[in-house]
Amino acid sequence: MSSTWAGVVFLGTLAAALAAVHVPFGDYMARVLTGTRHLAVERVIYRLGGVAPDADQTWKRYLRSVLAFSVVSVLFLYGLLRVQHLIWPPYTVPQMTADQSFNTAASFVTNTNWQSYSGESALGYVVQMTGLAVQNFASAAVGIAVAIALVRGFARTRTDRLGNFWVDLTRVCLRILLPLSVVAAVVFVGAGMIENFHHYATVHTLAGGQQTITGGPVASQEAIKEIGTNGGGFYNVNSAHPFENPTTWTNWIEIFLLLCIGFSLPRTFGRMIGDKRQGYAIVAVMGVLAVGSVVLMLVFQGTHHGTVPTAVGASTEGTETRFGIPDSAIFATGTTLTSTGSVDSFHDSYTSLGGAMTLLNMMLGEVAPGGTGSGLYGILILAVITVFVAGLMVGRTPEYLGKKLGARELKFASLYLLTTPALVLTGTGIAMALPIARAGMLNSGPHGLSEVLYAFTSAANNNGSAFAGLSANTVFYNYALGTVMLLGRFLPMIFVLGLAGSLASQQPVPASDGTLPTHRLLFVGLLTGVALIVVALTYFPALALGPLAEGLH
Amino acid sequence: MNAVASYLRNAVAALRILLLLTVIVGIGYPLVVFGIAQLPGLQTRANGSLLTLHGQVVGSRLIGQGFTDADGKPLPQYFQSRPSAAGAGYDPTATSASNLGPESIVDTLPDPADKASTGKQSLLTQVCARSLAVGRLDGVDGARPFCTPDGVGAVLAVFWSGPGYSGTVTRVVSLDQACPAHPFLATYRGVAVECARFGADYSKGQVVPIQGSAPARPAVPADAVTASASGLDPEISPAYATIQEARVAKTRGIPVAQLEALVARYRTGRDLGFLGEPRVNVLRLNLALDQQYPYTATR
Numbered sequence: 031m032s033s034t035w036a037g038v039v040f041l042g043t044l045a046a047a048l049a050a051v052h053v054p055f056g057d058y059m060a061r062v063l064t065g066t067r068h069l070a071v072e073r074v075i076y077r078l079g080g081v082a083p084d085a086d087q088t089w090k091r092y093l094r095s096v097l098a099f100s101v102v103s104v105l106f107l108y109g110l111l112r113v114q115h116l117i118w119p120p121y122t123v124p125q126m127t128a129d130q131s132f133n134t135a136a137s138f139v140t141n142t143n144w145q146s147y148s149g150e151s152a153l154g155y156v157v158q159m160t161g162l163a164v165q166n167f168a169s170a171a172v173g174i175a176v177a178i179a180l181v182r183g184f185a186r187t188r189t190d191r192l193g194n195f196w197v198d199l200t201r202v203c204l205r206i207l208l209p210l211s212v213v214a215a216v217v218f219v220g221a222g223m224i225e226n227f228h229h230y231a232t233v234h235t236l237a238g239g240q241q242t243i244t245g246g247p248v249a250s251q252e253a254i255k256e257i258g259t260n261g262g263g264f265y266n267v268n269s270a271h272p273f274e275n276p277t278t279w280t281n282w283i284e285i286f287l288l289l290c291i292g293f294s295l296p297r298t299f300g301r302m303i304g305d306k307r308q309g310y311a312i313v314a315v316m317g318v319l320a321v322g323s324v325v326l327m328l329v330f331q332g333t334h335h336g337t338v339p340t341a342v343g344a345s346t347e348g349t350e351t352r353f354g355i356p357d358s359a360i361f362a363t364g365t366t367l368t369s370t371g372s373v374d375s376f377h378d379s380y381t382s383l384g385g386a387m388t389l390l391n392m393m394l395g396e397v398a399p400g401g402t403g404s405g406l407y408g409i410l411i412l413a414v415i416t417v418f419v420a421g422l423m424v425g426r427t428p429e430y431l432g433k434k435l436g437a438r439e440l441k442f443a444s445l446y447l448l449t450t451p452a453l454v455l456t457g458t459g460i461a462m463a464l465p466i467a468r469a470g471m472l473n474s475g476p477h478g479l480s481e482v483l484y485a486f487t488s489a490a491n492n493n494g495s496a497f498a499g500l501s502a503n504t505v506f507y508n509y510a511l512g513t514v515m516l517l518g519r520f521l522p523m524i525f526v527l528g529l530a531g532s533l534a535s536q537q538p539v540p541a542s543d544g545t546l547p548t549h550r551l552l553f554v555g556l557l558t559g560v561a562l563i564v565v566a567l568t569y570f571p572a573l574a575l576g577p578l579a580e581g582l583h
Numbered sequence: 584m585n586a587v588a589s590y591l592r593n594a595v596a597a598l599r600i601l602l603l604l605t606v607i608v609g610i611g612y613p614l615v616v617f618g619i620a621q622l623p624g625l626q627t628r629a630n631g632s633l634l635t636l637h638g639q640v641v642g643s644r645l646i647g648q649g650f651t652d653a654d655g656k657p658l659p660q661y662f663q664s665r666p667s668a669a670g671a672g673y674d675p676t677a678t679s680a681s682n683l684g685p686e687s688i689v690d691t692l693p694d695p696a697d698k699a700s701t702g703k704q705s706l707l708t709q710v711c712a713r714s715l716a717v718g719r720l721d722g723v724d725g726a727r728p729f730c731t732p733d734g735v736g737a738v739l740a741v742f743w744s745g746p747g748y749s750g751t752v753t754r755v756v757s758l759d760q761a762c763p764a765h766p767f768l769a770t771y772r773g774v775a776v777e778c779a780r781f782g783a784d785y786s787k788g789q790v791v792p793i794q795g796s797a798p799a800r801p802a803v804p805a806d807a808v809t810a811s812a813s814g815l816d817p818e819i820s821p822a823y824a825t826i827q828e829a830r831v832a833k834t835r836g837i838p839v840a841q842l843e844a845l846v847a848r849y850r851t852g853r854d855l856g857f858l859g860e861p862r863v864n865v866l867r868l869n870l871a872l873d874q875q876y877p878y879t880a881t882r
Contacts, residue, residue: 078599079596080592080599081600095597098597103597148677148678151676159609164609167608200604211612212615216619220625224629228630228631230676233640236636236648236866239651241675243642244675249620266677266678266679267669271678271813278858337686338685338686341728342805347683348681349809349811351806351818351862379681385685498680580685
């Protein structure tokens with residue numbers, strides 16, 4: 031079998047596995063999030079936490095709980111990072127600076143997991159476990175909670191209540207993320223991923239030199255890192271590190287895990303609104319966008335256009351031998367189509383057009399299937415816009431899932447869509463105007479611009495991957511990107527919950543002849559088109575100056 | 584006052600829930616996984632899949648090593664790993680890829696007045712230089728497209744008489760060939776090609792890489808000339824192992840056929856026929872060599 035065909039089979043088996051879990055896993059998540067019974071351990075948490083689990087919250091209360099939890103998380107993690115060098119690191123670590131601690135705290139609380147630090151030389155085991163990994167769970171659960179609140183907005187009528195954030199948070203962590211993580215982590219250990227608390231050990235190599243073998247509770251962190259679409263690696267090189275991704279099939283499992291919640295949530299959505307066809311339509315759009323993207327990526331990486339890839343004879347720079355080029359390209363597509371941002375190969379060294387695909391995937395708003403929860407609410411916002419555009423064409427008041435989309439709803443949806451491009455383009459613009467920010471670029475010319483554009487795109491979309499040549503551990507980038515991550519995470523959440531509140535309070539509109547059916551092929555096509563056009567028009571000039579200028583000559 | 588109290592209550596609840604989650608998923612969860620990882624069969628893996636020689640730990644099956652002497656020169660008795668961008672090479676405390684882009688083709692030349700200055704090599708020049716070095720070490724042709732015979736990038740700065748690269752060519756410089764190097768092309772469009780001088784400003788010229796006549800599939804395999812993603816890649820392609828066989832066999836004084844058999848034993852195909860790529864674990868192979876055919880230095 032040729033390398034290309036092996037890649038195609040790799041992709042096919044992934045798609046088949048995702049299709050197989052879509053229904054049972056989606057249904058399971060719906061049961062978890064709609065059930066009325068609390069587990070004993072959950073009751074203990076609610077009692078010790080001092081929250082009333084049966085209090086249904088208004089959208090404002092729900093939002094306040096989300097924000098309170100996130101603010102407290104940022105402060106707690108920031109504090110922990112500032113003192114972690116004192117708590118049993120396995121080697122001597124200097125104190126993390128204030129700007130880097132802020133960046134890292136913002137990064138992990140927002141599900142971005144951008145790493146301006148290098149895990150093996152900056153962090154100890156305690157902070158990785160009790161600081162970063164906890165946010166891997168929590169930030170993923172917050173995303174799902176907000177998405178489910180929006181789904182309830184569609185499902186419920188004439189109420190101002192959207193559910194209880196504390197219950198959603200706890201249930202997602204304990205009943206969805208935790209069991210999956212335990213199973214995945216044990217499988218990972220079986221493949222050679224490490225899980226120990228050793229000090230760093232020096233060994234004498236065959237060639238007569240010395241090498242330091244690192245340790246750490248890696249497998250447990252790796253599992254939730256992919257499942258929660260977090261992506262913050264235990265080590266600097268993330269899932270390319272043999273201790274984080276030891277073999278070819280852990281690579282497959284990692285890609286599967288980072289996609290499985292995103293691709294299953296549309297089923298949960300369909301269940302909860304009582305019309306499974308609507309869920310199929312949404313997952314179809316995600317599937318079309320994802321397949322289109324991965325095919326283009328495979329073509330670009332496989333044909334290895336460009337000077338250095340031609341000189342090499344393949345786009346192997348920045349890839350691992352065990353994964354090869356097709357599997358690395360599939361990982362890169364998966365990680366940027368979701369908000370994961372873990373990498374098993376280095377995007378900065380991809381072909382120009384392959385690199386452009388990773389950028390485009392994030393710019394799409396990470397909706398195919400997107401991050402845990404954020405992908406679902408992202409694509410539902412696009413669906414709202416699509417219905418509105420279709421309504422304009424025929425001159426009817428748009429409605430989606432029995433809810434009228436009036437000025438208030440559209441304002442929330444539009445604000446949501448404008449937030450990320452505004453952050454990305456303003457941020458990149460400011461950085462390009464500042465000599466200290468330009469000095470961070472490793473590559474020159476269009477590729478240098480791509481590095482900065484990638485950084486802001488990754489931060490605003492809470493992805494976390496990088497064109498890693500950029501020297502991002504500077505005061506400017508730490509504060510700028512940290513701020514962009516926070517705004518890129520919580521402004522959209524405000525708009526989503528506002529939209530949810532306004533939808534929930536409506537009377538349902540009965541479907542009429544003029545209602546656009548939103549479960550048919552026509553709508554799938556329209557939504558795909560809107561997703562692509564909204565993105566293409568917004569980012570085309572920036573892409574033209576970066577990867578397209580580099581790749582098309 | 585009421586609003587403040589409500590915000591405070593909210594924040595306190597948030598903090599309590601966060602601490603409870605920290606106990607469960609931040610402490611309990613990794614400890615449970617750690618506990619399971621202590622089971623026989625899992626434990627050696629959880630501890631890093633370490634390899635030993637004569638009772639001494641020499642490394643990990645999963646972590647690549649450099650097989651060079653203290654000066655970075657390849658030791659001919661060992662199979663060589665891929666180029667590494669992790670620290671000084673294969674340093675697990677400084678893992679890294681090169682992060683150089685596909686059009687990184689123009690070098691910053693070293694300052695001839697400063698002995699310590701190394702300049703900044705473009706990715707293209709690194710690839711060309713490695714190809715040449717591997718070719719020399721293993722006795723195969725090190726030529727590659729876009730590379731000069733002296734192992735740097737074949738890249739010209741072409742200066743034109745008119746704006747926007749129009750008119751006639753007035754001057755041509757081979758950007759990656761520092762003077763007094765002999766330019767890889769005598770003339771370009773009828774103009775003599777110059778070598779490049781440190782510190783000169785060639786930014787007005789059009790950058791033109793020259794592909795040349797080297798085969799599109801060079802004799803030195805792709806993984807031998809490119810840095811891995813982790814900088815710790817434990818494996819090389821079977822093709823790269825093959826071109827090293829003759830040299831290792833000769834250095835150790837064993838028949839090539841025996842070595843081929845050994846390499847074949849450490850060659851792994853695609854898992855399940857479709858996962859990843861075929862590969863050879865370099866440390867395990869070299870360890871087997873040292874165990875079966877000990878090398879006695881004749882230096």
